[in-house]
Amino acid sequence: MGDKEKESTQEKQEEKVVSKKNKYRRDKPWDHEGIDHWKLEPFKQEDVKGATLVDETVFTTLFPKYREHYLRDWWPQVTSTLKQHHIECVLDLIEGSMTVRTTRKTWDPYIIIKARDFIKLLARSVPFPAAVKVLDDDTTCDIIKIGGTVSTKERFVKRRQRLIGPDGSTLKAIELLTQCYVLVQGNTVAAVGNFKGLKQVRKVVMDCMNNIHPIYNIKELMIKKELANDEKLKNESWDRFLPKFKKKNIKKKKVKIPKQKEKPLFPPEPTPSKVDLQIESGEYFLKEDERLAEKRKKKEEKANKVTQARLKEREKSFVAPKEPKRAKSTNDNAPTKSDVDIESLKKKLKKSQKSGGSSSSASDFVLEDKSKKMRDKEKDTKKGKKRKASDSEADVNKKKSEKTKKKKKSELL
Numbered sequence: 001m002g003d004k005e006k007e008s009t010q011e012k013q014e015e016k017v018v019s020k021k022n023k024y025r026r027d028k029p030w031d032h033e034g035i036d037h038w039k040l041e042p043f044k045q046e047d048v049k050g051a052t053l054v055d056e057t058v059f060t061t062l063f064p065k066y067r068e069h070y071l072r073d074w075w076p077q078v079t080s081t082l083k084q085h086h087i088e089c090v091l092d093l094i095e096g097s098m099t100v101r102t103t104r105k106t107w108d109p110y111i112i113i114k115a116r117d118f119i120k121l122l123a124r125s126v127p128f129p130a131a132v133k134v135l136d137d138d139t140t141c142d143i144i145k146i147g148g149t150v151s152t153k154e155r156f157v158k159r160r161q162r163l164i165g166p167d168g169s170t171l172k173a174i175e176l177l178t179q180c181y182v183l184v185q186g187n188t189v190a191a192v193g194n195f196k197g198l199k200q201v202r203k204v205v206m207d208c209m210n211n212i213h214p215i216y217n218i219k220e221l222m223i224k225k226e227l228a229n230d231e232k233l234k235n236e237s238w239d240r241f242l243p244k245f246k247k248k249n250i251k252k253k254k255v256k257i258p259k260q261k262e263k264p265l266f267p268p269e270p271t272p273s274k275v276d277l278q279i280e281s282g283e284y285f286l287k288e289d290e291r292l293a294e295k296r297k298k299k300e301e302k303a304n305k306v307t308q309a310r311l312k313e314r315e316k317s318f319v320a321p322k323e324p325k326r327a328k329s330t331n332d333n334a335p336t337k338s339d340v341d342i343e344s345l346k347k348k349l350k351k352s353q354k355s356g357g358s359s360s361s362a363s364d365f366v367l368e369d370k371s372k373k374m375r376d377k378e379k380d381t382k383k384g385k386k387r388k389a390s391d392s393e394a395d396v397n398k399k400k401s402e403k404t405k406k407k408k409k410s411e412l413l
Helices: 002-018 065-084 111-123 128-135 153-164 166-178 195-209 214-229 274-281 288-318 342-355 362-366 368-412
Strands: 058-062 087-092 097-102 140-145 181-185 188-193
Touching: 058 111, 065 087, 065 111, 065 128, 087 111, 097 111, 111 128, 111 140, 128 181, 128 188, 140 195, 153 166, 153 181, 153 195, 166 181, 166 195, 166 214, 188 195, 195 214
Parallel strands: none
Antiparallel strands: 058 097, 087 097, 140 188, 181 188
8 A cells, every 4th residue: 555655646746747837727628639720610601690791892803805705605604603602793894894792691701802803713714613613712812923023025925835834734734733723814824722732833933934944843742742642751851852953054155235336415517518618618709600710720630630640650661670689600610720630731732832833822722612612603693694694685586576477467468
């Protein structure tokens, strides 16, 4: 018994130590671990105690002209769906507007805002089956404006087409992963779905317009979806599994901007006319004869200048060019002192004296070859001249004989 009492006292002491932090907290029988605090319970008419709304609220939206035919066909279904929630709707084709207003029977205060979003989606080319889902409690809509995100129109069109993808493949992938209906129309993107999915759609759209390809976000969403289905990794951090994409800084060629010419503050002076120039020179006050005489003088002066220039050019061809000074060249063929054989010269002198020839100096023997050549040349020239003279006399005689023959023939005839 003593041991049991000791154990009970120890347990009580431990409980007292734990209960110091939560001194005033008591157990709540209606709150337990099986309850989902984030669950949205449906809002019913029984939850509204008492009466209807205090005042009437009205919302109107305009729609484009090309949407008129579609709305006219689907308007009976629109009125029947809104009537279930006790809301009136009017289609004005003259003004091109849709109006939504509450009635005395409406008990949901937030349904009018849902109805406003519903007609807004219809005006933005969202089909009726997708737009009706906005009236449910779980679904909402988000209209993302993408018009002013990009500076140039060409870049905006390319990025918007990137969001849609080839044959709408990327848009379909976004819809499947986020479980939302997405429509790209003009400068806006309309999305219908749950809160979590709309948040993901907005991130993908804005990243795409900021030059981040949607394929990166789609890959990330696919990995997250697979990890959420795994019970082991459901409550752990997913940072190690998610891909990390690095930005590549590609160097672009620097475009040289041409310097703009500085424009003067004042406009340039006007060019003077012919009359102004004549007044300045004094021609304007002269007579016509005097003007013509001056023109002739000017023409003659110009002609004289041209002729003088031409004469100078012609004279240049007759001027002899300056000959370059030639260097004194030594005759290699001339015999030098070293080349002359003295003993052979002595023998020749002795022979000439024996033969009784005229006395001759050593220079005659040295220059003997040259003198012979000169004599031969003189003989050749004399013979050539004699031949030419004989040829010319023969030609003259032939011509005379031909003339005499012609005269005789003419006399005979």
